[in-house]
Amino acid sequence: MSNNKTYKDAFALFDKKGTGKIPVEHLGDLLRAVGQNPTLAEISELQSGIKLPEFDFETYEKIINRPDGFKPLGLPEDYIKGFQVFDKEQTGYIGVGELRYILTSIGEKLTDSEVDELLKGVNVTSEGNVDYVEFVKSILDQSMSSDLPKADENRNERFHLPTQERLTAVALASGIVGAGVGFFEGIKISSLRFLTENGHRLPTTVGGWYFYHKKKNYVMILSGAREATKIGLRYSAGVSSFFGLEAGIDYARGTKDFLSSAAAATIVAWTYGAWKHMSPVQRMSYVKKGGCDD
Secondary structure (H helix, E strand, O other): OOHHHHHHHHHHHHOOOOOOEEEHHHHHHHHHHOOOOOOHHHHHHHHHHHOOOEEEHHHHHHHHOOOOOOOOOOOHHHHHHHHHOOOOOOOOEEEHHHHHHHHHHOOOOOOHHHHHHHHOOOOEOOOOEEEHHHHHHHHHHHHHOOOOOHHHHHOOOHHHOOHHHHHHHHHHHHHHHHHHHHHHHHHHHHHHHHHHHHOOOOOOOHHHHHHHHHHHHHHHHHHHHHHHHHHHHHHHHHHHHHHHHHHHHHHHHOOOOHHHHHHHHHHHHHHHHHHOOOOHHHHHHHHHOOOOOO
């Protein structure tokens, strides 16, 4: 993944409202998310320079690529030496209370809540001590990792799904809906047809009525299954054609907006009208109705 894409992904992650702007107070978190190591003083200076409550990607990119850059993160040994000053007996351990004091009072001071967050998952001995070598390595590993949620990679995709997954999902969903519609439509039509065909020869015995209803149910279910298959496939084909064509137009135009959707819907509706042998006037009316029959 290129640096520019990493920066864009991180910016999109923090741009929760999709406005193209991020509150200035999140600048430090955003910079750390892409592996930068700004000090609190640097963040404060940058925030003052922005002079607005929010900043856009262009401003963010200028900060990332500024000539001076940011102070390097440093090696674990650099931080370990600092803790060794407080470890008089060189045991490799320091009291958790003393660690909290160092983090909240010396250098880049942290708040108590920030220290609480850092200490989550840290092994504390029964004597209340912390292995500061392990602590330093753990914190630096977290600082250097800039994993972004994978779901965000599809932020700009329709339905937030990759094209192949989206087409598969809509094909299945529309097929299921169509099958449901077809099944009930088939039952209704076959029931009326059965009553029409057998209305003049109704049974006169209990056994006759039993077989009458048994045959009627069989005919209804069979007809429902046939219509479910037919209409399910029709729905799936129609919806898949629309979404597939829409994806193709998106790709050709290099952007995703309602124009691609409108063009795809028009083409699919017009083609369906031609397949149903509609006249041009009827097809135009069909397109205007959004591909819905009367």
